[in-house]
Amino acid sequence: AIAIAALTTTSLSAQLKVPAPSPLQTLKQAFALSDITVEYSRPGAKGRVIFGDVVPFGKVWRTGANSTTKITFGEDVKVEGNDVKAGTYGLYSVPNKDSWELMLYKDLTLGGDVAEYKKENEVLRFTVKPTALTEKVETFEINVADITSTSANVELSWEKTRVAFKVTADIDTKIMKTIES
16 A cells, blocks of 8 residues: 555656746747747746845846846847857856846857856857836846837846837848849
8 A cells, every 4th residue: 555655646746837937938029031940948036125135236147047048130130239149058147237148149158057057158148228117027037029121129127127229120231132132
């Protein structure tokens, strides 16, 4: 009887599924002539002060939870006016009160172990200004907004803070080459 109870308990616990505390989100947005895809985990504020406490100012943050937040550009783009080749990059940040540094990182295996962060693995580092939100965002979110045929803003929002960066693509040259060929 004890053996049957042990097997039943083991079998039930192996089948039990519980929600992840920081659930995985994949966002795929059609942009220009391809897509922008973001894969990240979404931590919750849970009554905590986030920026300046849970996420310290002036230190590298993995920009989400769990593993590396990944952003994929399906074509060559400009990020805040800087050339970025098509591909997948880790998205890291250094939050501060008055500005944020955002970094596209080529090592996708770093995850949350930012103690191993190496500046030489950066593809791009740029600075943006945060904006204060009037309403609280409980769960960290990344969104692609203000989409036109050649530009979009990638927005990071959590607690009462939003930062955004502009992505642009030169579609006219590509379309003209296709027409000419």
